[in-house]
Amino acid sequence: MFKKTILLAAALGLIFALGAGNAQAARDYISIVGSSTVYPFATVVAEQFGKTTSYKTPKIESTGSGGGLKLFCAGVGVEHPDITNASRAIKSSEKEMCVKNGVKEIVEVKIGYDGIVMANSKKSAPLKLTRRDIFLALAKEVPDPKGGEKLVANPYKTWKDVNPSLPNVKIEVLGPPPTSGTRDAFAELAMEAGAKTFDWIKAMKKTDKKAYKAVCHTVREDGAYIEAGENDNLIVQKLEANPDAFGIFGFSFLDQNTDKIQGSYIEGVQPTFDGIAAGDYPVSRPLFFYVKKAHVDVIPGMKEYLKEFTSEKAWGPDGYLSEKGMIPMPDAERKQYHNAVENLTPLMMK
Template identity: 70%
Template sequence: MAATCALAGVAHAQSARDYISIVGSSTVYPFSTTVAEHFGKANSKFKTPKVESTGTGGGLKLFCGGVGVQYPDMTNASRKIKSSEVENCAKNGVKEIVEVKIGYDGIVVASSKKTKPMSLTRKDLWLALAKEIPEPGTGKLVANPLKTWKDVNPELPAQKIEVLGPPPTSGTRDAFVELVMDEGCKDFPAIKDLAKSDDKKAKAACGAIREDGAYIEAGENDNLIVNKLVSNLNALGIFGFSFLDENLDKIQGETIDGVPPNFENIASGKYPVSRPLFFYVKKAHVAVIPGMKEYIAEFTSEKAAGNEGYLADKGLIPLPPAERKQVAADANSLKTMTP
C-alpha cells in the first residue's frame, strides 16, 4: 500500500519533472554528462538529463532521501554503495535499486608539466599525508612533522608537501584511503603492533589524513584542481584518470610503485590505484520519469561503454567484454540489488 502511494506520488509529480535527474560522483560526472548529451541529441522526444556533481557520498544521500519527483532518479558513484547507505535508502522507501557497473578508473597523483615528475610509492604518500606517523626510535604515533617530500624520502626533492585532493564526501577520497593510505601504512611495525591489539584503531590511524595544511580539500570540482596545478608548480593533485587524460598538455601523472598511470596499465590491472565506477537507478521512478530506460540502454551500449566507445575516448577504462555484456543485460532488465 505504502509503495503504491509512493509511486502514485511520482506519477502525480510527473508533470512537474519531464527530465532525468542525476547526482553523484565528480569522477563519473564527465562520463554521465557525455552520455546525457548523446542521449539528448539522439532522442528528440526526451529532454537531456540534468547531471549534478555532488560527490559520491552526497549523491547517495540525496538519492536515498525518498521516492518522488523531489528526489534524484539516479546517482553516480566512484565506489560501491555501502550497506549503511542501502539501509538508509530502505528506511526512506527506496527499496529497489539497480546497480550498474560502467568501467574502471585510476586515481592519479598529478602535477604541472612544467615540473620534474616524481616517482612515488604508496608508503611515501602515506608518510606525506597521514595525520599521525610513527616516531623514529620509539614507534609511537605522533602528529605528522614532515614538511617536505625529502623528509618523506631522501630520494625525493626538498619541495613542500602540498596536495590538493577530494573532501570526505567524495568516493575518490574513500578509494584513495583504501587503495593508497591503507596499503601504504601496512609495512610499519608500529601499525602492525597496533593492529594486533586494536585493529579498529590501526585502521583509523592508516586512513586519517592530516589537517595542518599539507593536504588541502579542494571540493568536488576536479577541473578546479587541474587549474590550480597549472598555477602552482609545487602542488600535487588527486583525481580520476579521465581528468589527467583530458589535460595531458598541461599536467602529468606521477608514477606510483613504479607504474605510470596510463590507459593500458589501468586496463591490465598493473596500476595499483584503480577502482570500479557505478551508477545506481531508482527502479520506482523508471515507469514514470520519461527516458530512464533509454538512458540506461545508451550508457550500457557498445557505442558508449565498449572498447571503441565514446566513453573510452573520455578516459573510461571499459569492462572486459563478457562482464560488459552481462552488466548491460542486467541493467536493461532492471535487475535489482539483492539485500
C-alpha cells in the same frame, strides 16, 4: 495597490498550485543525482540520449555520492530521483535507509573505473612513489622514524626525508577537501594501502578498527597538504605556477592537460589509460550508478537511457566515454553488467 497586490498573489498562488500539480503528476524527463566524479560521464550519455531519441534530455544534478544516495533512498514516486551516480558502492546503512523508505528494488550498474593521480608540472621530473611513501608524506601521524611501534606527529618536511631516493623538495600537495569522494578514495586506496605495509598497523585493524581507520585516513594539517577545494581546474593551474607542488585529482583532468602536467609513478606504474584499464595502476576505483526499479516503467525513456549507457559505443573501449577519460571495464565485466541491466537484476538488500 493593495487590491492589485492581493490579486497578483492569488494569481501566482494559482499558477504554483497548477504547475506543481502538473509537475508532480507526471514527469517526462529522467531525474538523476549523485557523484561529481560520475557527472562528466553521465552528462555525456544524457546529452547523446537526448539528441538521438525523441525523449527529453535527463536532468543531472551533481550532489556528491552520499548526497545522491540520500535523495535516491528517500522514497518511490516521481518527486524522487530515478537514478543516482556514485563513485563508491552503496553502503549497508544506505541500503537500510532505502528499504525503510520503500525503495526495495534497486539495480546496481558498474560503468567503469576512474584513476586518481598525483601529478606535478612538466617543468620538474616525475616522482616515483610507493604507496608507503604517500602514507608517510601525507598522514597526520606516522610510525616513529627512530623505530618502535609508536606513532608521532608527521616529522617529514621534504620528499627526501620520506625516502632517500626521492628529490630534496618540500612536501606540498594540493588536494580535495574531506567532503569529496576523491579524497575518501585516495585515503583508502593510497594511504591505507601504504599504512598496511607496516605490520603492526595492519595488526591494529583487528584489535582496534577505529584507531586503525584514524591512522590510515587522517591527513596532516600542518600545511604540507593544502585543501584546494573541489575545483580540479584550479589545482592544475596552481601546479603550473608552482613546479614543486603536487596535486591529487581524477584521471580525466590529467588526460585533458597532458601538455602541462604529468602523473607520478605509483608502485612503478604511471597513470595512463592503458595502465589503469589493465589494473596495473593501484589507485583506481570503480564508478557506479543505481537505478530504482519501480521507476523503470513509469518514467518515459528509462529503458532507452540504460540501453544507451550500457552500449558498446558508450562504455566500450572505443566508446565516447573513454574519450572523456573514463576507463572501461574488461569485456567479461561489461557483459555481466549489461545483462544485469537487461534483466534489471535487483541488488540484494540485506
